[in-house]
Amino acid sequence: QVQLVESGGGSVQAGNSLRLSCAASGRTFSTYGMGWFRQAPGGEREFVAAISRSGGSTYYADYADSMKGRFTISRDNVKNTVYLQLNSLKPEDTAVYYCAADRYSRRSSRESSYDYWGQGTQVTVSS
Numbered sequence: 001q002v003q004l005v006e007s008g009g010g011s012v013q014a015g016n017s018l019r020l021s022c023a024a025s026g027r028t029f030s031t032y033g034m035g036w037f038r039q040a041p042g043g044e045r046e047f048v049a050a051i052s053r054s055g056g057s058t059y060y061a062d063y064a065d066s067m068k069g070r071f072t073i074s075r076d077n078v079k080n081t082v083y084l085q086l087n088s089l090k091p092e093d094t095a096v097y098y099c100a101a102d103r104y105s106r107r108s109s110r111e112s113s114y115d116y117w118g119q120g121t122q123v124t125v126s127s
Contacts, residue, residue, distance in 0.1 A: 002026050002101045002116045009097060009121030012089055016125075020084040022099030022118055030054075030077040033105025035114060036084045038095035038123075045098070047109035049073035051082065059107040089125045096120040 003025040008018060022034070035050040048071060050059045055075045061067055072085040082099055100114035108114075 002028065002032060004099050004101060004116055004118035006097065006099055006118045006121035009123045011124040011126065014090055014125055014127050016089055017085070017087045018089065018123060020086065020097055020099075020121060020123070022082045022084075024080045024082070024101065026080075029080040031105075032101040032103055032116075033107055034073075034075060034082040035100045035102060035108070036073060036082075036097060037100060037111065038093075038097045039120075040092075040095040043095075045111060047111075048097070049084065050102075050107040050109070051075050052107060053105045057107060059109075061109060086123070089123075091125045091127045094123060094125050096122050 006022045008020040036048040037045050038048050039045040047061050051073045058073050070087045075082040098120045099118045101116040102114045106113050
């Protein structure tokens with residue numbers, strides 16, 4: 001079993017950056033593909049990005065032009081941590097951000113593909 005704990009959220013002004021971290025427990029972190037999702041107030045949870053076990057492959061939500069070029073997913077298997085760098089933040093990026101682990105590393109955008117979830121970290125962007 002994997003336990004995930006997100007951190008790094010906060011309240012920032014538009015145009016600023018944040019780096020979210022997701023620390024995983026256990027010695028099997030490198031065997032999981034990882035993903036980030038977000039849920040805006042009143043909205044459904046949506047896929048943001050995913051990364052393969054080694055970190056060599058990444059996948060971003062292709063339906064969200066607003067995210068392209070601003071968000072970057074990465075991981076450090078020594079530190080058992082996956083990151084989401086958020087640049088040029090906009091008010092519409094305000095959401096709770098969740099990380100999730102997929103034992104089959106499918107780099108999927110589907111919530112059902114993920115086996116473990118963190119509790120989320122709040123990102124609030126003001127204009």
